Amino acid sequence: MIDLQKELNPMQAKAASTIDGPVLILAGAGSGKTRTIVYRMAHLIESGINPWNIMALTFTNKAAKEMKTRVEAMLPGEASSIWVSTFHSTCLRIMFRFAESLGYTSSFEIADASDQKSIMKDVYKRLEIDPKMYPMKRIQNAISSAKDELKDEEDYAAENRDDFGKEVYIEVYREYQKTLRKNNSMDFDDLIMNTVRLFRENKEALEYYQERFKYIMVDEYQDTNTAQFEMIRLLAGKYRNLCVVGDDDQSIYRFRGANIYNILDFEKEYKDALVIKLEENYRSTGRILDAANAVIAHNTERKNKKLWTAHPEGSLIKFRQLDSAISEASFIADDIKTKVGTGGYNYGDCAILIRTNVQSKELEDAFRVRGIDYDLVKGLRFWDTKVIKDLSSYLLTVADGLNDMRTLRVINVPKRGIGASSVEKAVVFGAVNDISLLEIAGDAMRVPGMPSKAANAMKTFYDMIMSIRADMKGKKLSEILDEIIEKTAYMDYLVGETETKEKYAEAVEYIDKLRETLDIYEEDTDEPDLVDFMRQNGVEGNALDKTGESDEKDKVLIMTMHNAKGLEFPCVYISGAEDGLFPSYMSLNSDDEMAVEEERRLCYVAITRAEKELMITAARQRMINGETRYSNVSRFIREIPIGLMDMNVTAAPAAPKDKPDYNNREIAARAFSAPPSALSPGFKKRTLQEPPKELNYGEGDRVLHFKFGTGTVKSIVSGGRDFEVTVEFDSGETKKMFAGFAKLKKV
């Protein structure tokens, strides 16, 4: 029997031992959240609950895997039938059973980011929409948000019926869904939305899963969107044994649809909920936590919580403001080098957290020059790699060829003389006559206006696919892959595609990995099937574990703050702590105050990654988007009490010209100012701290915004250092913006 009281602290034990009814665990950073969940699951099983009836939902496959392994380690043999899985793979499995009742075939596929993009391009072309007027990303986001809110294309159309500016959005959404349907595909958002639809429309299906999952746990609950919330609500609707775990202060994915009110209002939905706060932190020193607490206290929309620790105070948080991004990077690299040389740390103990990916360049240079091993944790994942996309598209085309998106991707890769215009003719012909692109390729001469050269090339392509397909019987999947590579001369093509030897070697490595993944899948699966394989990996696939590799190799890690969530490091560097970068000027410019609060939560996440040492750096001057920008120290850093900081500034700061109020503390004012140093000749050109003294437009004037188009100025408020201009754009949107940023032109 597991002794919860002995293994856990009183709050954790209470959380783990409460079996029935709704439970909200507010788990602060580093408070032993995973431990608590794992013990709770083990406890459920020990209490006699059938593991088969227990479900835990996570967001990442990594988290799911970790949780499962740990429970299994505690109760060997008993825990194997618990369902621990991500939202998306859970929905995928449910959809696999019920896809037909929703009008898909059971061999439906997953449209990933690149598929979505190509569908969007196609839709824009068909509807003759100008991407300049309607940036693709914006409509894509709108569609995704709509799905996150459980609005299908008709709900969306109805809701925006009177909104003239949304007409195009409605059309694109409709056409986008139509294309997905035509390709028998769901995007990630569809997986969730369709599951909810299934639960709502099909009583039997819902009841089946309600009976199956009598005990439900949800990890990272603050990141759930409305669709996921509803899915959980329906599933838990019968037994109400729902335990959600999360931290409202770590909600940083609003831009992806996460709805922080799911966690903030949990007790409204579940009035009898038991709420438990885990506030003891086992990760960081006292000062680091004090800083984190001080920063996050500036947010209004949050649960009252305060991290504390039994750990010692630790060293002061160090802050340095450097003249440029380059000297900032050098400073960090030097500091790490000294730390490793003298302080008993390894390179692998150090992580640099950045707000945006572009910040990595200077850091990489600095490390390379010094010969320090580093690893950039990048967003690009295995299944998004070009090589893997190409080859998996080939595999699917060979497997069934029903998905035009896949065929489209490979029909001219490597180049075989089939041009874009010929492909387009074929696709249009296919759409009209309801034939797949692959089938057309077999006899392209029937397409009106098809040049015979292209038709011949298509025929060659078709014959090749067909011969591989005919040859499939009795072959291993990886052998089919090899045949594709051979028949397409893909390796030769790769040589031309990759600029460097290293890039080529990397691509080869990826292909080997794909081969290996295919073999593993084939071994573990009763009825191996390529469509099933691709679908699984579309949702679960993240085969290249970059972080795992670098752990062994003792490398400094560079990553975005978002990527750092859930991780911890002895030494953390927060780089680029500047207003306009962090918080981003997007959020500063936003008409929604919640935007800056979200960035502040990101700051809280970043700070709480640190165990022992925290260094924060800022640059006075930085190249952003090809232009030099001058910035003040981030407001978030100014929210950290001076007493916690060591601000032994390297460059002697001049007196600030217009003093921002840093709580009247002189040292702070000096350390934080961003004096226009002598090395900034272009200072007058464009600045954050030198906005236009007066505007050449006034209230009622017509103005042009580089992004939003033309509009009418509603009001101008002088906000001290800049003017806050409210403009009603012709699209119907009203935006508040700072004149210094918006660069409005009078028309």
Next chain:
DNA sequence: TACTGGATTATTTTT
């Protein structure tokens, strides 16, 4: 059909 150069544009991204 394939390539090149000029214009354009710009957070964060567990699935």
Next chain:
DNA sequence: TAATCCAGTA
């Protein structure tokens, strides 16, 4: 700055 996209050309 750097990546991406399209138009015009070979």
